Amino acid sequence: MTEHSGRSGLEAELRRAVRGEVGFDVTSRALVTMDASNYRRVPAGVVAPGDADDVAAVLEVCRARGVPVVARGGGTSIAGQATGVGVVLDFTRHMNGLLELDPGTRTAVVQPGLVLDRLQEAAAPHGLRFGPDPSTHSRCTLGGMIGNNSCGSHSVAWGTTADSVRELSVLTARGHRLRLGPDWAGAPEGLRELVAGDLARLRTGFPDLPRRISGYALDALLPEKGADVARSFCGSEGTLGVVTEAVVRLVQAPRARALAVLGYGDESAAAEAAAGLLSWGPLTVEGMAADLVRSPAGLPQGGAWLFVETGGESAAEARARAEEIVRGADVVDSLVVTDPAAQRSLWRIREDASGTATRMPDGSEAWPGWEDCAVPPARLGDYLRDFRVLLSAHGLRGTPYGHFGDGCIHVRIDFDLLTEAGIGRFRRFSEELADLVVAHGGSLSGEHGDGQARAELLPRMYGTETVRLFERAKALWDPDDLLNPGMLVRPARLDENLRFAVLPRDPVEVAFGYPADDGDFRAAVRRCVGVAKCRTTTVSGPAVMCPSFRVTGEEEHSTRGRARLLHEMLAGELVTDGWRSTEVRDALDLCLSCKGCRSDCPVGVDMATYKAEFLHHHYADRRRPAAHLSMGRLPQWLRWIAITHTAPLLNALAGVGPLARAGKRLGGIAAEREIPRLATRTFSGWWRAREPVRGAGGMGAGGPGPGGSGPGGFGSGGSGPVGLGQGGLGPVGSGPSGFGPGGFGSGGLGQGGLGPDGLSQGGLGLGGSGMGGSGPGGFGPGGFGSGGSGPVGSGPGGLGQGGLGPGGLGQGGLGPDGLSQGGSGLGGSGSDGSGLDGSGSDGSGLGASGTDGLGPDGSRSGALVVLWPDTFTEHLSPAVGRAAVRVLEAAGLRVALPPTLLVRGGGIGAGRARSAAALLTARRARVCCGLTYISTGQLDRARAVLRRTLDLMEPVLRAGVPVVVLEPSCAAALRTDLPELLHDDPRAAQLSSAVLTFAETLQRHAPHWTPSALNRPVAGQTHCHQHAVLGDTPDRRLREAAGLTGELSGGCCGLAGNFGFEKGHFEVSRACAEEQLLPSVRQAPEETVILADGFSCRTQLDQLAGVRGRHLAEVLAEALEKETGS
Template sequence: GGAWLFVETGGDTEAEARARAETIVRAADVVDALVVTDPARQRALWRVREDASGTATRMPDGAEAWPGWEDCAVPPARLGAYLRDFRSLMADHGLRGTPYGHFGDGCVHVRIDFDLLTGPGVARFRRFSEDLADLVVAHGGSLSGEHGDGRARAELLPRMYGAETVALFERVKAVWDPDDLLNPGMLVRPAPLDTGLRFSVLPREPVDVAFGYPADGGDFSAAVRRCVGVAKCRTTSVSGSAVMCPSFRATGEERHSTRGRARLLHEMLAGELVTDGWRSTEVRDALDLCLSCKGCRSDCPVEVDMATYKAEFLHHHYAGRRRPAAHYAMGWLPVWLGWVARTRSAGAVNALASVGPLADVAKRLGGIAREREIPRVAGETFTRWWRRRGGPSGEGKPVVLWPDTFTEHLSPSVGRAAVRVLEAAGLRVVLPPTLRPGSRPVGDARSRSALSLLTARRGRVCCGLTYISTGQLDRARAVLRRTLDLLEPVLATDAPLVVLEPSCAAALRTDVPELLHDDPR
């Protein structure tokens, strides 16, 4: 079987609904069938359908696919024959697409891998559109079964209604709108369907960027093009595990949704409305409330990664310029907390932070809301506790516990609890190396010899999150290369890496390979 058909049945009781479903299964000529009654499994299946308008924009090989023939409809009795002819027509034009839709109503949605970036590709788009319009009409269907005609299909309406009827449309509109002020060029006297295409104004060559964008061929424009306006990011309430998009939920403004930000980045690249490129204050302000939570990367059907796009933008926007104070205060947080730990001044810092006027100044410099309390710095860091307890214990399978900045300096109790849990599970907990004699990492957060102590250059692993989220990507790359240097002995083993802070785990999983795309490690 090459497709799924979801059929929903009901009844006065659950047993009656199930019996009806089983009757359909027995009567169906299908490869396989499954009756699902569990509500959670039903929701999971329906999400596949709900996300189709986004997931269908990428072919299995990663090629882009686009709307354009979004909701043709034919009489349900003609659907099978129409779909066979439709697939044959796509093959004749060398195109691919994934149909989905409301098959009980004969309404078919599809994303097709049109090449809308080159002249020959756009010409093929036109030829296919004309042929498909004729095919739909031949099956007694409508060019727009659900969403309306508009600029995408208005030019083809004479093929469905006939020239005489369309001329009547024009005369009626002229009576009520003689100056053609209302929605001009949409249904009557339309612009050609292959003009004004969204991507015609984008750069033809990849722009110079810091991240690798491996899923988009290294092309930032292609990454931005992922957004096709599904608007799943415009949810106003929490539903299940979805988190996208918290800033839109707070403000309700389109520019603070993932879709709105992607559109602004598109306009920035196009250079027509947003004319100052990476220096754009409009784009900067729209991205300002983005939490870099990467919720869109997991929730968006096409995996728009606004956190990465924001970091990329900030990297270029502030290149060679002074940054906001928060970028230095929060972006360099690992450095400042490391200094506090080395000077053993946590008590003094906490005391100063408890003084109202001083705390207010610190919050302003750090970009922290006045209503928030400044977190207290731990008197003993996690790794200092680790050394005091004597390092690893036990003989079980080793696991490497990542000492992130927050666990290390602000919540070492979390790290201590993790050690207890892992050791109770029979594992041998070790920490990443932190000492390098010359260029070779040694030790396990502590030196094994006096010579190593005398000759080592101290370093500490870091996921680079604070630098990445503030767009300080040159600094982030330097930190991440140092981290990979330290981790080389770990990477050579099969020991799993346990990361307690989710945002650090996300940075290690996605940002490191994309930012260090030229590093084979």
Template sequence: MADRTETRGTRDGAPDGTRELARELSAAVRGEVSAAAGDRALMTMDASNYRRIPQAVVAPRDVEDVAAVLRVCRERGVPVVPRGGGTSIAGQATGLGVVLDFTRHLRRIVALDPEAATAVVQPGVVLDDLRAAAGAHGLTFGPDPSTHSRCTLGGMIGNNSCGSHSVAWGTTADSVRELEVLTYGGERLRAGRGTAALDALPPRLRDGVRELVNGDLALLRTGYPDLPRRISGYALDALLPEQGTDLARALTGSEGTLGVLTEATVALVRPPAAKALAVLGYADESAAAEAAHTLLPYRPLTVEGMAADLVGSVAGLPKGGAWLFVEMGGDEPAEALAHAEKLCRDAGTATTDHTVVTDPARQRALWRVREDASGTATRMPDGSEAWPGWEDCAVPPARLGPYLRDFRSLLAQHGLRGTPYGHFGDGCIHVRIDFDLLTAPGIRRFREFSGDLAELVVAHGGSLSGEHGDGQARAELLPKMYGPELVGLFGRFKDLWDPAGGLNPGMLVRPDRMDDNLRFAPLPKRPVDVEFGYPHDGGDFSAAVRRCVGVAKCRNAAPSASAVMCPSYRATGEERHSTRGRARLLHEMLAGEVVTDGWRSEEVRDALDLCLSCKGCRSDCPVGVDMATYKAEFLHHHYAGRLRPAAHYSMGRLPRWLHAAAPVASLLNALARTPLAGAAKRLGGIAPQRAIPEVATEPFVRWWAKRSPAPAPGGPALLLWPDTFTNYLAPEAGRAAVRVLEAAGLSVRLPPAQRRRPLCCGLTYVSTGQLDQARAVMRRTVNALDPLLTDGTPLTVLEPSCAAALRTDLPELLPDDPRAARLAASVRTFAQTLEEQAPTWEPPRLDRPAVGQTHCHQHAVLGEAAEQRLRERAGLAGGLSGGCCGLAGNFGFERGHYDVSVACAEEQLLPSVREAAPGTEVLADGFSCRTQIAQLTDRRARHLAEVLAEALPGGR
């Protein structure tokens, strides 16, 4: 968030009175206050179809700050919207007025009592943080939405979230014991269970609640459907005497419309010590849905359903067209396995096949498919867009099969498509539907379908919301589910708690229409003029930006060995530095209402400045947001016709400078060790903390030209790419690769020498947004290489970042040149070449441990399965670090980036290198990764080719 009093003059696009509001809030609270365009733009959307522009954003430091915000807003008649992780799917985390961002400061676990199995948490506590703290005592928090790594307890309580383990541990409401709440009117109260808790309320609320309940006992006892996932509306039936007069439960799921949560006491559960995952295959989705409720007597922990149209081809799934993931527990692994095997046997002929998975790594891999579904379902198999809106309706579990058949029929009737999945054991279905929310006819169809589907859900005895709440998406339809009398009671309850209507107006009670405030409405109606081809988005940059639906996997705070995204967010904790935050700013740039100066936007530029262009989001984001490409696109337009930062000239044009420097490398290396280096770094926009890498006195290409021709091995031919980094900065990696490839019986060639303008992949030009020059460089490369690759010869690239540029950036910047696609398809890594071209060759055995870094671009674009297999065959034991090394090409060298660069490296890479025992091999195929290790540790990392070459007969 910007500085606490930031409004950025007249460029913030703020409505009248906003600056005065921000100044008054800043004087009243200790936390950060901002009415700056960038901060407001970050809060316009959640993970729903909706968008509302706030006047200001406040990150309160404590309860007193929350009270002060409510006082100021009450006096000014300004609405207030509490917000957690912003992953709500019904629109309730968007709002006008002031957004309270609890994720910055109010994220403390106040107390954890293992004996009582309870915890006291502030609203900004991330669920996984609570689970980790509870896990130290053998406990956990039962509800576990797929967004568990970034959703907050406050948001879960606001929406009454559930998750895949709800068949065992229920909804969030089942785990809430007490809530501390501030009303819009300034009343502080503790909501608990029982008449004593009700008596402790302020008299106005105490008497009003009693009057409301006692006046409509019959309606409250008969007006709610009986099903496990009834989330829609206010849970006023929890206030009935026979339900224990549970005010905390009644407030859970109220979506921030009744009070602002400041603290919660929640119950924890003790999960079984061992788990086994039974995966049952069925002929189709209907068969799986029909079977799900029959498994509940076995007391499973989960019963999750997915069909082939969502999952596709995933290793480890039994044969079938749909699957149920059923987790069984036990005190010992053998007991859990026995329970899972019995369930599979008893499932009988209803299944097409089954498997039981006990290995935790394989279980995590399969669960990852389910957790990513909220993102992957946003694209249909043909690549077209699909949206929430009917993400989570629920029916009685025994009705799920018939309901799904009727649902599919209704989709077809309206000419729509969707991919259902979700909590089959609880009768709760998630689905993204290919609504056309961009045109008036499409929006009308969305509205008509929604009315018909609401009636269908009610006909099956269901709830319009089974997990994510009503928000704006479904609240308008609540009369179809509850009837006008009960919905009238909801209105009276709202007016009792919030008579001024200041908390999250437009949600749940007297809601905005479901087709108002659509996030797509202000976007350009025609594709904007861009440089990249965006082949997966029909060439439309707006469609590319729309990929981000807000599920915010990029906000995962914990590092993962299997993921990269998003290193800058994990380093700073700032929403603007997450992939989602940057996508939101680009969306608002295109919309032009908050961010008003288009490609010249300083807000977007500043947010993208700390994007490492690691491409991690290209693979780790469930919907394939590619922020590295978007950043390059933005920089191209932002600096068009203007002076660029110095680093764009020094490092963006690095191939030119290195080519010019090669003849005088010894002199330049000597000068780099003198005080003149400091002046050069200042001039080139390079961080003063960085040492300038030495330029090779004999570039790799020159070594190749001087080399005595080796006897032709007669094996398959390959073209070895002399990338800029290998050629001028690390020729030892190139020499080693030649030695290994020839030892494997392969015939190595290099492209013809280009004396004046060496061939280049264009990487450095792309990463700095110099796309005209990148395209010119790439065209020269295509012209030179295409004649050499016509026979299917692989193009072997040693530097992962250059391989990724040739594989993705080149064809996307030259989308109309079929030769570019052919070149991209020919690209292979060092290990891929050996695996494909010399499959019987056995590498030398090294038999020692290894640590190091998998290059981000390798992870995101190329994959590293071949590298892993090669390391295993060579006896290099141990996995390489995930995350990002933090240097990321030019990023870590640029002035102002050093601290973030080091923070990224400290997350996984540097600790693993420091902790490595003597004799451990340090591996990094990327030049940036090797440089970061060399500059921040006392160890030297090497390319895998160097390590293998050293072990060949004759050593190096």
């Protein structure tokens, strides 16, 4: 019988036997090949049992076929015990209930798949809680905690899971249903005799320390310990039986808490101090070193800290206890916090350490394997010093942290698990560290179990006779060795089944630069270590990750699940068709590209980038979905509509039902969606129509002349040193040779920037390519046609007959074959006036505005900023752009738009459409962040668009002018995607660093300006890209300054650009919005200001709630208008 036919027969038999789901497909198997450890094992299939009868049926089928069974909860085990080669039981899907909670007896009846936080939420109204609370509390399950005997930060007060278990309902591999408890309740036949025959060994052979998790807890069966079979079962890692129900104890939660953060010189000093703090009865004594802290803001001074929590009946009592500990501790510095939100913020630093620790300070990888050794607390300082010596001897690095009060240390170490030599060192170090732990009277595991990582070394801790006792106990419970074989007894070797061994040895060719991973996509995928913070089912605070998992509850639609499938795609064993994989494509389909994982994932997995990369390869030389063509190329379509002035017609047609439905079908748009109305006048059209009022100190009294700039153009009376900073637009002004011998001055656009030859050295480099490239002559008659990329710069056919002649960029500059007379450039206007001054009839260049050139204090020192006309502001919500101009100018800033370039033809990708009359008209090449191309994986187009953008923006970059981007997604694309896609172009990093949000601009360049007071509450949502990439601290400060009170929601609005408009995504999109955004808006008082800086967020609010969301710029502009009456 072949492996495939055997697996098919097993699948068919299981489908007949159980009511729950049976998954033997590639995706189901791939998702559970790994947990949070270094190990990988490929299962035959996965079953999500509906109840205990289903579990019994699975065990019966597998026993008959000799197939192993592995019980799995949240998959956050870090020793390999949640992986297996047989059938994996996934309890999280159905058997996840809280069956009963009795406040009187302080007990709860739970199923194994119940997430710990759900139990805590149910117990909290009764003043109760479950004592153990590992850092994975938001996604770990009670069954997994029982299997590993998990602990958590409060174990100094409330002990381990075994201390909190009263009874267990268990199924053995042979189908026996047992009810485990004290006094031998539920003990399998022969267990009592085994214990009675070796009492002396059980009384003396087990280290006496609070965190002894390694091995089987056979000493719990001693008569003096109550012969507690349930307690002994805890920590058996699914090797003895399968838990189907548990009765657990709850503890009284303190009414109030305080957190004392104690600073010490280093981790050894903190470790030595920890044991001495226990006499004060703290709730926690957690330690961590500075290496694990991304930002020390909010922490007291020190190289390491202890987080000591106290409780009380009131905040004052809890604080008094904390302050008493501070007075008695010998610390470098300290901090006592009673505000619950501030405490949560500090605790997040500690909880994220398990992920943060997977990266060394220099960005190199670190791995589990020696995650949780424990020694007597009084010996912790000495142990850490010896541990550091051992690390150094093997040339390894690691940063300890963890439960210092219990003597339990977590550490991720920079093992090389990719090469034979590195794996050999991993083994030698493991063996020597095991001996060191034992020498200090410790346990190889103090929390997470032995699994495959440490079980091989148990004889070093217990001796061979005690290990044989473990084997005999296993045989009594599971004589056929079907339950999680290879764990605890007769274990697999610690250097087998390593998950990295299957990855390709050679680098994978990719489009993005992956700078944090040295350009290696394999390393990027390896970032996911399985801590599963993305599986959190509720959002806390401003967090975003992972909206698709919270809606579906499916591992496939979590960040971790997608990373697992990408890992298997690279491995090629399960997912065999590489970039063409339909399994990976389907898993990525519901990824909203929110980028939440980029910031919320402790290891910085960036699934939005991985999705764009995958789609780029998946659809290479293949037909793309209609949505990629309609919405992925949205900037092209909207620009064409603006050129042809057809927005009113299209708006009317979108209101005709049959036509709208047909259009949506053609474009791959969800039928439930409304097509947003197009602006009948674009933002830049409004800008050109403005009557600029320039003061004597504005852009120069003389204005531009036909031969470049007039005497006052950029002279000393123009921008001056305060315009673009010292050395910006220098005092030379312009003479007959264009921009003068100094160009823009040595500090501006470089010496000789625009010399008498036009572009000269250091000039604009206007030969950049687009999707269709540029004609053979640079910007010849074909514009951005299909003739490939020609030489950069100018020439006989390049920028017109005269090149950039002595007339600068005036009438003699750009000849009729190039960009038409007047053209664009850095000062000359000609008929268009689109140069840096921008004051011609068009005025659409980098032309500074400002009502009178005054700063907020009445001086003429307002900084020049470039306002980015993103696609959404330009064509769909120009009111946002107008409002931003109003506010920026009121703050004393001078506003300009980016340079544009007049070309003929259809621009990017126009080769096929050059016969279309509408696209042969003269048009302006405009800047674009490439967002829609990137999100749909059209990365070749994105790169072409971005290179053209860099060409256009080069004068801005050379002048060092900040770039204000109003749309958060576009700002995030320029900040991150641009430099990662064009990592070979130094201008990409320049533009990335020049980008500012609206609030950042006001904070940096108008710090003394105060917005008009609104004094109203706010609701709405921080854009997910703002949260993930840009940060919202400046926005918070700006809102506070305007008297806007309250917090914005976390999570994602669910529209996510093209995602929520795509066919098949509407229900998920709406469910995301219903999670936080829509409820917060519905509950808001009538006078509440609804803030949503993203066009997607505003559209979602409008279409799902009939609520108008506004950009912060609009709200502040409205306040200005009310204040001034204008």
